[in-house]
Amino acid sequence: MVSTFANATALTYRACVKLCGAGPESPSWTVITQQFSAWLLPWLALLSQLPFGAIDLLDNLSSIVLTVGSPTLAAYSLAITVMNGRWIAQHFFTIQSPTAETAVRVLSRLQQSPLQIVEGSGLNSLVEFRENDLWWEAMLKHLSFVHTWSISAATSVAWVVIAYVFTVADSFSPDNIQPFNTDGQGIGSQWLFLLAIVVGWLQLSPKCDAASVHHAFEETDHMMFVQDTSTPEKVLKQLEDSSQHPFELLQGLHWQSSLRRDEYRGTPMFNYARVLPWTLNILKVSEAFRRVESRPKQQPGMSDIWDSGVLWRITLSSFFALVLQWGTTGAALVVVMLTPTIGLGCRSACFLIYGGLSSVIWFFMMVSTFLTFGATRMYESQLRPTRSQQFSRFLLKWSAILLRRFCKLAAIVNALWIIVFCFFQFTGFFNRCWCNSNVLKWGADKAYIVIQYTTQDWTAMTHAWIGGVGLGVGSAAIFAGFIASQLNPPMPKPRGSIREN
Structure with a gap:
């Protein structure tokens, strides 16, 4: 208790409502524009540096929405891509064909494409005959376009980094720290995930221009040689019917279009x-x-997929994706929750909901992926299914589809949620008695608002903010370091010819 109001450092929730009302403070357009341009606009601009390339513009828009709506899923897609690139190089390392290295590079670059490879004599001819080395080399050449560093990309990244450094440094100045946390310190830490993801994709340089990939297939289909079985000598001839090529791009015009x-x-x-x-x-x-x-092994099947280490790659990629998600979200939570009044409040609850929903979307999207693969294998293997098999694969198919659609709807909601939340933060929407007193944590009877920081408050808050910045930057750096460590794996080297013709 204090003897006069002038000596008070805090105010109870009920006293706040009585003196100030239950509504938010009046928004200031100057504060809104300053906070928006300093804390959010650079991040929204950085979205333009994500890799696109889909023929349908809605697919590109979906990519943005999913990245913002579920950073966990976006980070996972990046991590699994670089891990797949390293795995295929290791998987082919013992193959002695002179074409092995080219094949690794081609197949790795087709990760962004709806590739389907048909087993049989065509595939055997493609890897057996030296005449087909030209096909592999031509395909690699056509897939050499890149999405990588440019002046535009470097400028966008530099803008975000400089803006973040300056605004963080400025926020530690006592003259600029606003008592009720209307600044974007927590927001800046939350959006650090985007910097790590964009830089990771720029390092990887994915081949994601769908039109260029289709052009590569069109230009190289006629270059493949197969055996002419109509003559006794079985001489080689160029493949005339491109539909018989073992490599094809799925067009989505069959029964699996909605499933896949x-x-x-x-x-x-x-x-x-x-x-x-x-x-x-x-x-x-x-x-x-x-x-x-x-030295054949067997026809690849389900057991070979699991033996390939794909589950380990999925697990490790998921781990680092969650590290990035909860490192940045955790940094925002540390900043907000440890700024007096300490505890769970409106702002921290919003960050918690965003990170939690992002992780839920990633998890159920992964479940949908496994269901889709299982349903696809059932459709391909069961040419004459029984009634129970038909029901099982129908159930599996629509479970995968509905789960995926639900997650995308949730991603839209989550993306809108974080953007609207940021805007509310800048407008002072949360500067109301209920939010500033953290009623969620303390309850209406015990909640209070700090109206004047003591020296102890300033010290504890500064340490918390430094820790929050360190956690956010550190988690982004760990993720970026993991991505960098997976790049440029050692490639298989030719050890001689398979067959001379």
Whole structure:
């Protein structure tokens, strides 16, 4: 208790309502524009540096929405892509074909494409005959376009970094710290995930221009040689019917179109949906190489997919995605929750909901991916299904589709949520008695508002803010370091010819 109001450092919630009313403070347009341009606008501009390239503009828009709505899923797609690139290089390392390195590079660059590889004589011919080396080389050349660093990308990244450094430094000045946390300290820490994801994609340089990929297939289809079985000598001839090529791009015009919709989308954001079918494709090609070398294993199946280490890659990618998500969200929570009044309040609850929903979306999207793969395998293997098999695969198919659609709807809501929340933060919407006293934490009877910071408050708050910045920057750095460590794996080197013709 204090003897006069002038000596008070805090105010109870009920006293606040009585003196100030229950509504928010009046918004200041000057504060709104300053906070928006300093804390949020650079991040929204950075979204333009995400890799796009889908033929349908709605797919590109979906990529943005999913990235903002579920940073966990976006980080996972990036992490699994770089891990797949390292795995395929290791998987082909013992193959002695002179084409092995080129094949690794081609297949790795097709991770963003709805690739389907058909086993049989065509695939065997493609890896066996030296005449087809030209096809591999031509395909690699056509897939050499990149989404990588440019002046525009470097400028956007530099703008975000400089803006973040300056605004964080400025926020530590006592003259600029607003008592009720209307500044964007927590917001800046939350959006650090985007910097790590954009820089990761720029380092990886994914081949994600769908039109260029289609052009690469069109330009190289006629370059493949197959055996002419109509003559006794079985001489080689050029493939005349491109539909017989073992490599094809799914067009989404068959029964699986709704089930495998995300596989058809050309942006790298949707690589989460392609990891299992892509792994199966790689096993088909590697087995064809080993078959030519007279050391076949078996026809790739479900057991080979799990033995390939795909579950470990998925697990590790998921771990680092969650590190990025909860490192940045945790940083925002530390900043907000440890700024007096300490505890869970409106602002911290909003961050918590955003991070939690992002993680839930990622989890159920992963479940949908496994259901989709299982349903696809059932449709392909059950040519004459029984009634119970028909029901099982129908149930599996629509469970995957509905789950995926629900998650995308949730991602839209979550993306709007974080943007609206940021705007409310800048307008002072949360500067009301209920939010500033953290009634969520303390209850109406015990809640209070700090109206004058003591020296102890300033010290504790400064330490919390430094810790929050360190947590956010550190988690983004850990994720970026993991991505960098997976790049440029050692490639298989030729050890001689498979067959001379």
